[in-house]
Amino acid sequence: MNSQIDLGEPEVLATGLRFPEGPVACDDGSVLLVEIAGERLTRVSADGTVETVAEIPGGPNGAAVGPDGWIWITNNGGSFSYIDLGEILLPGPVPPSWVSGSIQRVDPSSGVVETIYTECNGRPLRSPNDLVFDDQGGFWFTDHGVRLERSSDLTGVFYALADGSSITEVLFPLEAPNGVGLSPAGDRLYVAETHTGRIWQWDVPEPGKAVGSGILAPHGDLLAGLAGHQLLDSLAVDAEGNVCVGTLVNGGITVVSADGSSVQHLPIDDLLVTNIAFGGPDMRKAYVTSSGTGRLLAFDWHCPGLRLNYQC
Secondary structure, X not given: OOOOOOOOOOEEEEOOOOOEEEEEEOOOOOEEEEEOOOOEEEEEOOXXXXXXXXXXXXXXXXXXXXXXXXXXXXXXXXXXXXXXXOOOEEEOOOOOOOOOOEEEEEOOOOOOEEEEEOEEOOEEOOOEEEEEEOOOOEEEEEEOOOEOOOOEOOEEEEEEEOOOOXXXXXXXXXXXXXXXXXXXXXXXXXXXXXXXXXXXXEXXXXXXXXXXXXXXXXXXXXXXXXXXXXXXXXXXXXXXXXXXXXXXXXXXXXXXXXXXXXXXXXXXXXXEEEEEEEEOOOOOEEEEEEOOOOEEEEEEOOOOEOOOOOOO
């Protein structure tokens, strides 16, 4: 990343969405996304048509295409209430109805929803947030945890198989781990912590293994830490290896070079910019969930994005 990135003006693809997240760019020009507050998986077609693919009770928080062609969902179990201020929708306290979260998958053709994982080693999943598949058919996902009135979870990062046979907590503890992604070669794992504003990285010598040089758990290497009051959300990686993270409070996309030497903030007019995904014929279209204002935006990116494993 040798020069300043200019996002330019966005194309507004959809409005009126109920806290959109987890965008998945499809080759037909449509974008799949979850609406966390709307409790559904939604497709925004290239012509702007918005349709419900599946109703997903709880809090569908992240989405990715699996090796089976189904859409895999991190469901936070409904761990947020929502405060509607008219022009912006804010996540609020954990509601009394929340119990735990899960990993699910959705048949994009029929809308059938199946729950695959609800626990790991006897511990219920708390609030699964984001996920990414590797080229071996397994996936990494974060458990963001919940913040109650006077307590806060310590949670971690998991690796699971798409056949439902194995789930392992690989990294623990982390402070509200949120975005997760893999480097272009698949040999490095990135995780963004929401409240600390930090992006951590680990080497991935084999599927499900994460190794860092840190002395203290979770032994990661710090790629970047943001100054001031900025919170981090979900992320994607582009073909140059830049880590692109949805940024809250200082709304926009934070772009960190692969070696951490460059950090750029690309402002967007929403306090709650939660995620980014890449698609289009040349992978140069960046799709951004502007969650507080309920929009799906599209920008021309300065380089190709990284095509995800199994991208539809």
